Amino acid sequence: MVLRNLGSSITNALKKLVGATTVDADLIRELKNDLLKALLAADVKLEIAIKVADYVEERALKEELPPGIPRQKHIVSIVHDQLVKVMGAQEEKLNITPGKTNTLLFVGIQGSGKTTCVAKVANWLNKRGMKPSMVCADTDRPGAYEQLKQLGDKIHVPVYGDPEAKNAIKLAQKGVAEFAKKKREVILIDTAGRHRKERAMLKEMHDIAKKIEPDEIILVIDGTLGQQAYEQARAFAAATDIGSIVVTKLDGSAKGGGALSACAATKAPIKFIGVGEKVDDFEKFDPTGFVGRLLNMGDIEALLESVKAAQIEPDEEAIKAFMTGKFTLRDMYAQMENIGKMGSIGKLLSFLPGFSQGLPEGLEDTSEENMKKFMCMMESMTADELNEPSIIKSSRVDRIAKGSGCTQAEVKQLLKQFFQMRKMMKQMKKGFGRRGAKIPNIGNLNALQKGMDIPKKYRRGK
Numbered sequence: 317m318v319l320r321n322l323g324s325s326i327t328n329a330l331k332k333l334v335g336a337t338t339v340d341a342d343l344i345r346e347l348k349n350d351l352l353k354a355l356l357a358a359d360v361k362l363e364i365a366i367k368v369a370d371y372v373e374e375r376a377l378k379e380e381l382p383p384g385i386p387r388q389k390h391i392v393s394i395v396h397d398q399l400v401k402v403m404g405a406q407e408e409k410l411n412i413t414p415g416k417t418n419t420l421l422f423v424g425i426q427g428s429g430k431t432t433c434v435a436k437v438a439n440w441l442n443k444r445g446m447k448p449s450m451v452c453a454d455t456d457r458p459g460a461y462e463q464l465k466q467l468g469d470k471i472h473v474p475v476y477g478d479p480e481a482k483n484a485i486k487l488a489q490k491g492v493a494e495f496a497k498k499k500r501e502v503i504l505i506d507t508a509g510r511h512r513k514e515r516a517m518l519k520e521m522h523d524i525a526k527k528i529e530p531d532e533i534i535l536v537i538d539g540t541l542g543q544q545a546y547e548q549a550r551a552f553a554a555a556t557d558i559g560s561i562v563v564t565k566l567d568g569s570a571k572g573g574g575a576l577s578a579c580a581a582t583k584a585p586i587k588f589i590g591v592g593e594k595v596d597d598f599e600k601f602d603p604t605g606f607v608g609r610l611l612n613m614g615d616i617e618a619l620l621e622s623v624k625a626a627q628i629e630p631d632e633e634a635i636k637a638f639m640t641g642k643f644t645l646r647d648m649y650a651q652m653e654n655i656g657k658m659g660s661i662g663k664l665l666s667f668l669p670g671f672s673q674g675l676p677e678g679l680e681d682t683s684e685e686n687m688k689k690f691m692c693m694m695e696s697m698t699a700d701e702l703n704e705p706s707i708i709k710s711s712r713v714d715r716i717a718k719g720s721g722c723t724q725a726e727v728k729q730l731l732k733q734f735f736q737m738r739k740m741m742k743q744m745k746k747g748f749g750r751r752g753a754k755i756p757n758i759g760n761l762n763a764l765q766k767g768m769d770i771p772k773k774y775r776r777g778k
């Protein structure tokens with residue numbers, strides 16, 4: 317079903333957010349647009365998609381962070397919450413009171429899956445030890461009674477109906493009286509399919525509901541409907557009091573977004589979903605679990621954890637040392653170890669004062685391999701060398717190269733980059749005054765590009 321695609325495109329948008337070094341208004345707007353696109357692609361009605369996306373943006377921008385929660389995590393939970401809210405917030409039970417006769421009235425357009433759904437719910441109740449029964453109040457569709465009877469025989473649930481009857485209201489009343497007498501706990505009433513523009517049919521539905529006074533009216537919606545689902549649901553909600561929704565046919569190529577729109581139109585919760593033609597192809601609907609699976613929350617949580625593990629704030633001393641040029645290979649090594657947990661070189665820069673923007677796109681992969689080599693080389697160095705790399709002359713270069721399985725040129729490359737970086741730090745310090753502990757936000761990468769020997773093709777503005 318396409319709702320899964322909805323899930324994966326939102327998941328991708330969330331992963332982009334989680335992996336970002338900084339979360340600013342631009343990134344939140346990007347997330348909002350991705351969310352909007354994903355909802356529209358899943359056939360969610362435009363107004364509803366806009367409402368969800370706008371609300372996510374507003375909350376992400378305005379809400380204060382709960383203590384100890386990273387902004388990324390907070391925004392992920394906002395997206396999750398909003399989607400759950402659209403779907404009805406919590407798992408809802410059928411309105412059934414044990415020990416009394418409960419009536420459930422099923423309504424919906426032609427072919428939406430009502431009759432199948434009546435049998436599915438009856439089967440579901442039967443398996444849970446209740447005593448269901450089914451009434452065919454469809455006087456419109458040829459063979460309606462036979463269809464329900466066949467299903468009833470299969471699931472061992474009694475069926476009331478009269479293929480010759482013409483009055484659906486009377487038929488429903490008779491059926492309810494019959495099963496109430498027999499002390500069946502739940503009476504499920506199947507009705508004729510109707511179109512939202514067929515006034516007489518909608519009135520008939522309204523009249524059945526008025527006479528029977530069911531404990532719950534269940535709107536059966538075809539999950540493959542798409543955008544029309546909203547208007548359908550609204551017309552039904554206007555004609556009668558919809559208590560819950562069952563979305564059917566979510567097994568095939570259903571986009572499912574229509575169902576989300578239908579929920580918004582009736583304000584009624586989805587209680588079950590149909591996922592196939594057989595009576596057992598039926599699931600209880602739990603919005604939190606559903607959205608969690610849809611968004612692949614397990615994956616996102618794991619990613620959030622890895623980001624947290626890598627988010628080791630540089631302390632004041634480290635920043636001072638950094639800014640006064642006392643940056644050693646040891647510091648570089650420690651930073652790289654942190655990066656290893658994250659697997660992204662761009663993240664290194666977010667630890668360094670002033671480089672909140674990360675590396676230009678495309679550079680990360682190339683550099684990551686170099687970084688691994690650099691780490692091997694550093695492991696072959698002595699403590700003195702790590703503390704003061706300027707003592708590394710040619711014989712030491714040779715030893716380090718052999719010890720790390722790298723070439724001498726590569727060792728020299730590491731040293732060159734290190735010294736350039738240290739020089740750049742000194743220059744930055746001059747540029748930003750003497751308050752070394754303050755983190756400057758330079759907002760561009762020019763200085764870094766000069767300092768890090770970035771290949772021309774990756775440089776900005778070249």
Ligand SMILES: Nc1nc2c(ncn2[C@@H]2O[C@H](COP(=O)(O)OP(=O)(O)OP(=O)(O)O)[C@@H](O)[C@H]2O)c(=O)[nH]1
Nearest residue numbers: 426427428429430431432509564565590591592593
């Ligand atoms: N794939 C799939 N097919 C379904 C599902 N639910 C119902 N169907 C099929 O949809 C078709 C219509 O189902 P019905 O239960 O007869 O629909 P209805 O709303 O009672 O139809 P009318 O009484 O004519 O208005 C049948 O072929 C069912 O097998 C479902 O969850 N998945």
Ligand SMILES: [Mg+2]
Nearest residue numbers: 430431454460
């Ligand atoms: Mg039917």
